[in-house]
Amino acid sequence: MLELLDSCDSRRFRATKMPINPSFDTSSFMAVAGVATASPSSLIYTRPSSRSGGRIPGNARRTTAVVMAAENGGWRTMPHVLTVAGSDSGAGAGIQADIKACGALGAYCSSVITAVTAQNTVGVQGVHSVPEAFVAKQLRSVLSDMAVDVVKTGMLPSVGIIKVLCRSLQEFPVKALVVDPVMVSTSGDMLAGPSTLSGYRDELFVMADIVTPNLKEASALLGGMSLRTVSDMCSAAKSIHNLGPRNVLVKGGHLPGSSEATDVFFDGENYHVLHGSRVNTRNTHGTGCTLASCIAAELAKGSPMLQAVQRAKTFVESALDYSKDILIGNGPQGPLDHLFDLNTHAHTAGARSFDANDLFLYAVTDSGMNRKWGRCIVDAVKASIEGGATIVQLREKEAVTRDFIEAANACLEICRSNRVPLLINDRVDVALACDADGVHVGQSDMPARVARSILGPQKIIGVSCKTAAQAEQAWADGADYIGCGGVFPTTTKANNLTVGLDGLKVVCLASKLPVVAIGGISAANAGSVMEISVPRLKGVAVVSALFNRECIVTEARRLKSILMDSSSHAKLSV
Ligand SMILES: Cc1ncc(COP(=O)(O)OP(=O)(O)O)c(N)n1
Ligand SMILES: Cc1ncsc1CCOP(=O)(O)O
Numbered sequence: 105m106l107e108l109l110d111s112c113d114s115r116r117f118r119a120t121k122m123p124i125n126p127s128f129d130t131s132s133f134m135a136v137a138g139v140a141t142a143s144p145s146s147l148i149y150t151r152p153s154s155r156s157g158g159r160i161p162g163n164a165r166r167t168t169a170v171v172m173a174a175e176n177g178g179w180r181t182m183p184h185v186l187t188v189a190g191s192d193s194g195a196g197a198g199i200q201a202d203i204k205a206c207g208a209l210g211a212y213c214s215s216v217i218t219a220v221t222a223q224n225t226v227g228v229q230g231v232h233s234v235p236e237a238f239v240a241k242q243l244r245s246v247l248s249d250m251a252v253d254v255v256k257t258g259m260l261p262s263v264g265i266i267k268v269l270c271r272s273l274q275e276f277p278v279k280a281l282v283v284d285p286v287m288v289s290t291s292g293d294m295l296a297g298p299s300t301l302s303g304y305r306d307e308l309f310v311m312a313d314i315v316t317p318n319l320k321e322a323s324a325l326l327g328g329m330s331l332r333t334v335s336d337m338c339s340a341a342k343s344i345h346n347l348g349p350r351n352v353l354v355k356g357g358h359l360p361g362s363s364e365a366t367d368v369f370f371d372g373e374n375y376h377v378l379h380g381s382r383v384n385t386r387n388t389h390g391t392g393c394t395l396a397s398c399i400a401a402e403l404a405k406g407s408p409m410l411q412a413v414q415r416a417k418t419f420v421e422s423a424l425d426y427s428k429d430i431l432i433g434n435g436p437q438g439p440l441d442h443l444f445d446l447n448t449h450a451h452t453a454g455a456r457s458f459d460a461n462d463l464f465l466y467a468v469t470d471s472g473m474n475r476k477w478g479r480c481i482v483d484a485v486k487a488s489i490e491g492g493a494t495i496v497q498l499r500e501k502e503a504v505t506r507d508f509i510e511a512a513n514a515c516l517e518i519c520r521s522n523r524v525p526l527l528i529n530d531r532v533d534v535a536l537a538c539d540a541d542g543v544h545v546g547q548s549d550m551p552a553r554v555a556r557s558i559l560g561p562q563k564i565i566g567v568s569c570k571t572a573a574q575a576e577q578a579w580a581d582g583a584d585y586i587g588c589g590g591v592f593p594t595t596t597k598a599n600n601l602t603v604g605l606d607g608l609k610v611v612c613l614a615s616k617l618p619v620v621a622i623g624g625i626s627a628a629n630a631g632s633v634m635e636i637s638v639p640r641l642k643g644v645a646v647v648s649a650l651f652n653r654e655c656i657v658t659e660a661r662r663l664k665s666i667l668m669d670s671s672s673h674a675k676l677s678v
């Protein structure tokens with residue numbers, strides 16, 4: 105095996121570059137890669153000055169890569185994480201988890217294998233360490249060739265391997281080092297000898313940008329210190345910080361008596377207590393590896409440290425939630441489905457009724473307006489569809505549950521016969537009761553992630569978002585589209601912050617989901633909305649411009665024709 109690998113022609117190895125497709129939508133790439141601005145220089149992650157002395161800041165290397173890409177006939181680079189860890193044959197943790205987690209977050213992940221474990225959901229049946237010299241060889245292969253942004257470590261089975269890694273990082277500096285001090289598997293099996301403790305404390309931590317111990321690991325690193333409370337976790341974070349890393353995340357997943365997943369982040373000055381909900385599931389194997397890999401992926405994408413930690417935490421929580429009822433293996437600890445988001449979309453690609461183009465003219469009903477004009481909801485919905493509405497939402501704030509379900513059932517008949525989707529505002533229970541096509545929820549309604557788990561993969565879920573962070577969350581939660589507004593002032597929704605066309609643009613550029621604009625939109629300004637011309641913007645949602653008018657059909661036709669004119673101007677991508 106060794107000889108075979110040694111005889112490989114190194115020229116066969118390729119850098120992680122991909123040709124740019126001329127029709128490639130760079131804004132969506134930047135959004136997928138989590139890069140907030142469109143400037144190539146924004147790919148550069150700047151870090152505080154190194155405390156480890158010998159390391160060259162990675163900016164210079166990254167800048168070189170970006171410049172080369174620009175000069176290199178249209179190649180683009182990808183955020184790149186190298187994981188230095190053990191292989192888990194069951195693929196729930198270790199190298200396999202790291203590759204999947206980074207992939208899910210849009211980072212390329214190369215791998216240096218330190219040990220091969222025979223492992224499943226029952227436990228670890230065997231560990232076979234890779235010789236130090238061969239770990240060094242793998243490190244050189246990757247680091248000398250592929251512009252690695254961030255190195256993440258997992259299982260480092262011996263102090264010798266830790267020393268090899270430190271030497272490689274001195275020779276090939278990277279932008280950030282994430283150290284997950286893996287010592288014991290979730291099944292309780294030892295994955296590193298006691299001598300590795302000194303390797304971490306004396307050699308690796310001083311080079312680390314963040315160290316992410318769980319309670320057991322933090323306690324082992326601190327000579328068996330007892331950790332039972334958040335205040336103990338803060339003391340542990342400070343003591344570990346004194347060993348050299350720039351930041352410490354003590355994970356409290358196993359804190360006795362806690363119903364939350366509370367972690368403590370310490371950056372040397374401030375403590376941040378990060379709260380998360382604890383998911384009740386057997387499928388927790390590999391969560392530590394996944395969290396550290398997600399932090400590494402986010403850093404590689406350019407996020408600042410605390411934001412990287414928070415995004416990683418959100419990802420793990422979503423993955424746990426999506427994976428909670430998966431059955432893989434017969435042991436007590438099953439794996440996560442890291443690719444849950446891909447799978448959610450893939451499973452439903454053929455079956456789901458949602459088409460982003462349906463957002464073009466979105467009619468949102470209002471019982472007060474119908475009362476004012478003496479119309480019943482069914483007639484109002486019928487008229488909006490006759491005029492060209494492409495999707496309908498029943499927003500019945502005053503209706504009692506029984507009347508709401510009755511109205512929804514009647515409107516569904518009309519919508520189904522016209523192939524127009526019907527969504528229910530706020531009320532997941534009503535949507536379920538009448539088997540509507542989906543729901544629209546706001547920031548203070550049921551979280552989209554919960555709505556998705558109740559409604560299943562095939563229903564449409566829209567989420568109101570006013571910021572890029574909310575748009576990112578809506579995507580992570582499995583939503584189908586975003587409603588962004590109020591774009592203009594409106595009296596239809598009280599106390600609603602107006603984001604303006606600029607706010608709409610920010611959300612559209614950050615969003616990976618299609619967006620519909622809402623709030624104060626009418627025939628007078630719908631054209632100006634569509635003309636902001638951003639690829640994710642698919643249409644406008646209106647209440648009063650249809651339902652607070654004498655003739656709904658006429659107003660819908662008028663709006664539709666304005667939208668068609670302005671979107672052909674704006675060359676909307678559909
Ligand atoms: C398409 C669309 N976008 C936004 C909203 C607003 O939802 P929300 O913020 O929950 O406010 P209410 O509509 O519930 O008052 C929407 N309904 N539809
Ligand atoms: C529900 C909602 N969400 C944001 S603004 C708004 C009201 C939109 O109503 P109108 O189209 O009458 O301004």
Ligand SMILES: [Mg+2]
Binds near residue numbers: 530545546549
């Ligand atoms: Mg709502």
